[in-house]
Amino acid sequence: MKKLKRVLALAVSLSMAVAIAACGKQETEEAGTEKPAGSTSVVYRTLDEIKESGTINIGVFSDKNPFGYVDENGDYQGYDVYFANRLGEDLGVEINYVSTEAANRIEYLQTGKVDVILANFTVTKERAEEVDFALPYMNVALGVVSPADNVIESLDNWNEGDEMIVISGTTAEPYLIENYPDIPLQKYDSYATAKNAMENGNGVAWANDNTEVIAFALQNEGYTVGIPTLGDQDTIAPAVSKGNETLLNWINDEIKLLGEEKFFHAAYEATLADTYGLDYEESLVVEGGGVQ
16 A cells, blocks of 8 residues: 555655746747747847947948958948948947858847847848848849850850859748759858859859959959849848847837938948949839838
């Protein structure tokens, strides 16, 4: 009988432990900030937490001149960095720049490695399911650059033996897969490796944001943007972790305020005019988030 009582007591104890653990798990899940169904929790810092820490982590490109790059002194420069510097100044915190590749932008936000992404991030419906985009600050479309002695002006009647260079994680990749499935893609992880592939003749053309392929052609002799606009016009915007409303709202308010002083026109003239000239300014710049 005593043995039976001990068994029953052990069973009750185990049942209570399981119940407590299940309750604790439920409370933890309810308290966390969840990603879309089937994913693990997003990690992010609120606006107040960033202010209290005195530092904001901003993801930018380090090899994509003139938008985000590291100069000969080891300092970050470019259009996105010009904007990031102002965010840090107005927020009253130091900036920790985190170099990112196109394919890492969403991951860096979701894992808390960065608080904000300012890395030529095109707004798409698919990305908006995983991150929260603020108001836009630039217009963009896809473009295609190719050698001047073999300019690609159309993607119709593509030679099946030729390959198109793309960077994984950019909008060019899914666009071509959906609209031109017969074009073989040569995929690279970074702007630098795609640039090297183009220069080494590894592909007949390179599809990327038109701002970037135009810059490449202007900065590298012997290349022509035969297709300056491919697909729909899109926008570039800052992105934060899904659900980080305090930081998102602050950035949106900041973009509206900056629009009143024509900040993004000044940013263009300081960082992009040397590459593009002033003819592209009005078509590329979005001031104040486009809010009228």
